[in-house]
Amino acid sequence: MAADANNRGSTAAATALIAEDEPLLAQALQAALRREWPELQVLANVGDGVQALSKTLALRPALCFLDIRMPGLTGLEVAQALAEDWPAQEAPFPLLVFITAHDHYALQAFEHAAVDYLLKPVEPARLARCVQRLRQTLAARQAAPAAQAPALDDTLAQLRGLLAQSGGPAASAPPPPRLQVIQAGAGSAVHFVPVEDVLYFEAADKYVRVITAEAEHLIRMPLKELLPQLDPDRFWQIHRGTIVQARCIRTAVRDESGKVHLTLRGRPEKLTASRLYAHLFRAF
Structure with a gap:
């Protein structure tokens, strides 16, 4: 356990947290990651947003796989809370991968390496591309720690875009009357x-x-x-x-x-x- 604690947040450690409220999907994702990325260490596999937030802040994994729709807090709400509470001076902000069954989340806000997505059910080819992107980004972080601040800025910008369109189809509905x-x-x-x-x-x-x-x-x-x-x-x-x-x-x-x-x-x-x-x- 002491070795694990020393590796938390280290890019070399390749650590991850999975937050998915459907146990079979969570197990399938962890097994697929084990095949695609054998050295990746999954520190925790949780089933709701509250646990996802607390475990991520405590364990400081390098990667987070967050289900968009979870009880307690959604994946986007977990990401928002992490952006607000993350000890940026102590550990690099984790790379975020959102898991969703809804195509309207898989828009241009996901097109950069700071934030990625997987559609349910997760296809092996898509997971392989995601893993390749994550590996490259972690390697770049390790090689140039000074680039972490711009990377965090990119992540925050993408999160703002996702939060703005998180209502999905309802976002196009007329806004409610302004309160007076x-x-x-x-x-x-x-x-x-x-x-x-x-x-x-x-x-x-x-x-x-x-x-x-x-x-x-x-x-x-x-x-x-x-x-x-x-x-x-x-x-x-x-x-x-x-x-x-x-x-x-x-x-x-x-x-x-x-x-x-x-x-x-x-x-x-x-x-x-x-x-x-x-x-x-x-x-x-």
């Missing part, structure tokens, strides 16, 4: 909060915190349902759990890990924008 007023219940009262007054929204378990300069409210709505109802030019998602009104941002300071820390007008606390959304602050 938030109705937040508090006991027997209902507070009507103009959206214009909201500084930021923050996910809190099954609720969303609605923060203004003067008060805080709770609404029972997932953040991912709220986001399409907000004007994207005014409200920026800066983290998987945070949406901020852009005009309320006072300062933005980037740290060494690539995260951006924000101060807001009218609030004492600071917000953190993850690496995935740092591109919004173009001065950086």
